[in-house]
Amino acid sequence: MTKPRDEGWSSSEESTSIAEHAWAERMNRTLYILFASLLVSCATLSGCDDTKSNTNDDTCTGANCVLDTSVQDGTGDTTTDVKPDTVPDVETELPMDVTVDVDGEDVDDTANVEVEETVETDVADDTDVPVGCGYGSIKGRVCSPNGSDWLSDVEVSISGFDCDGNAIVIQDFTDANGFYYLDNVPTGQHSITIKTGSYTTSVDNVRVDAGKETDLTGTLTKTCLDRRAASIAVLTGTFDHIEQILDQLGVTYQLYEGDSAALNPNSARSGLDLLKNLNELLTYDILFINCGEWYQSFNLSTQAEVDLMEANLVTFVQSGGSLYVSDWAYYWAELAFPEAVDYYGDDLFEGSAKKGNIIDNLVADVISTPFQNALAPATTLTIKFNWPAWVVASSVSFTSTVHILAASVPTFSETLTDVPLVVSHKPTETSGTVFFTSFHHEAQLSGQMEQVLRFLVFQL
Known part of the structure; x- marks a missing residue:
């Protein structure tokens, strides 16, 4: 020039x-x-x-x-x-x-x-700030792939340059009803990035005018996650069926046989085969393992096979994959990450933590910020335990997070206090997340619990 x-x-x-x-x-x-x-x-x-x-x-x-x-x-x-x-x-x-x-x-x-x-x-030439640059705002709403469930704690952001040519990132997190608000957005066309757990999507060509608010909350302008954005594998179980929640959310997944092929004729193949095959396991972003009679799997497997499955689960999570286990399926998480949660009883023996002695509703406290935001303004909820001998977690490590806590839980021999019912663990900054719940999804009938479970799916 x-x-x-x-x-x-x-x-x-x-x-x-x-x-x-x-x-x-x-x-x-x-x-x-x-x-x-x-x-x-x-x-x-x-x-x-x-x-x-x-x-x-x-x-x-x-x-x-x-x-x-x-x-x-x-x-x-x-x-x-x-x-x-x-x-x-x-x-x-x-x-x-x-x-x-x-x-x-x-x-x-x-x-x-x-x-x-x-x-x-x-x-600099790449700032490309338009003449007459000003500021506006964007309000929007994020939903699950089914188009009707609003998602909370979803990260929404845009990046670019302000009117002075300075690099900026504007960010917000959705509230309990899926709303977000981005303020002081420079005028022009923008791309919005939406991320939660393993799900990422974007909204392109969003126009912002000076002094005006761009509305993306309507039926035609809201942002729903792509049901195929995350690759999911589900290992079936006799006592729980997370796939029912996934169906309601409009999420796609691949079923694998858990306890019995006769109980799950739609399963593609054995879940044990999946856990033994690292290359196949790494094609998935999320792995759900339902509560079931998994002790049979250990009884039928050699120690070398168990060691292989344990090592593959560690690699899967450390490579960015997320793992969810409910109740009796806890032992898969215990094998791979023994330091994350201290389960009741002897950790060396599968099944020693199955000591929860209540078949009824249990009132628990919601203590983590993300779950509190999802349930706001409620801070407690009622959880249904529909089977005896459910898995009890005694305590967690400093690297784990307790999301829902029971003040008191009876076991077959004593009453425990401050018992974690929902726990997550993220081994490293770049790894996936491991979630454990002591209860079953299919037993939860209240609107609050359905909201919690749907929220949990998109944290993985």
């Missing part, structure tokens, strides 16, 4: 407004287009030979030739020789003749143009 040769120019004036920068860009582009238009006719001029190479010796290849171009201002005193890809430095406010020379021959029709003053700024 050229600077003016005005007598009054000083270094202190080099920092200009964004509007001046945009105006200067337009003027330089106009001048450059003029040069390009004069050169397009190169292929038909005498002296151009399509068979010659593109060099600086007055030879050319078609319209890509390298030519000498001269610029003479209206005073007749200044002539500047330039190449076709060069914008010359010339006096402003004077007429200018542009002549293209091919193999020493001048083109008869030269162009006469008016040159206007341009300025140079320190603003």
Whole structure:
């Protein structure tokens, strides 16, 4: 970009407004287009030979030739020789003749143009801040793939540049009803990124006008997650059926046989085969293991097979996959991540934690912020335990998070206090998340519990 040769120019004036920068860009582009238009006719001029190479010796290849171009201002005193890809430095406010020379021959029709003053700024070219930049806002709503369940604690963000050319990220999290609000958004077109658990989607070409609010909450403008955005495997179980919740949410998944193929004729193949095959396991983002008679799997497996499945689950989670286990399926999480949760009884023996002795409703406290946001304004909920001998977690490590806590739980031998009922564990910053629930999904009939379970699915 050229600077003016005005007598009054000083270094202190080099920092200009964004509007001046945009105006200067337009003027330089106009001048450059003029040069390009004069050169397009190169292929038909005498002296151009399509068979010659593109060099600086007055030879050319078609319209890509390298030519000498001269610029003479209206005073007749200044002539500047330039190449076709060069914008010359010339006096402003004077007429200018542009002549293209091919193999020493001048083109008869030269162009006469008016040159206007341009300025140079320190603003980087990639900021691309529009003239007249201002600020507006965006309000929107996020739903599950079925289009009717609103999702809470979903991260919504946009990135770009503000009106001063500074890089920005504007972020919000949806509330209990799926609403979000992005304020102080620069005018123009934006792409919104929506992320929760293993699900990510985007909304492109969202226009924001100065002083106005863009509404994305309507039936046609709300954002629903893509049901195929996450790849899910479900291992069936005799006593729980997480797939029922997935069906309600409109999420796609692949069933694998858990306890018995006879009980689950739609299962594709054995869940044990999946756990033994790391390559196949890594094709999934989320693995659900339902509560069932998994002790039979251990009794029928060799120690080498159990060790292999344990190692594969560790790799799966550390590679970003998320694992969910309910009640009796806890032992898969115990095998892979023994430090995350201290289950009741002897950890070396599968089934020793099955000591929950209540077949009734149990009132529990919601203690983590994400779950509180999902249930707001409620801070307690009622959980239904429909089978005896459910798995009891005694305590958790500092790397785990308790989301729902029971003040008191009777076992077959004693009463425990402060018992975790929903726990999550994230081994590393880049790993997936492991979730454990002591209760079953299919037993929960209250609206509150359905809301919790649907929320939980999108945390994985």
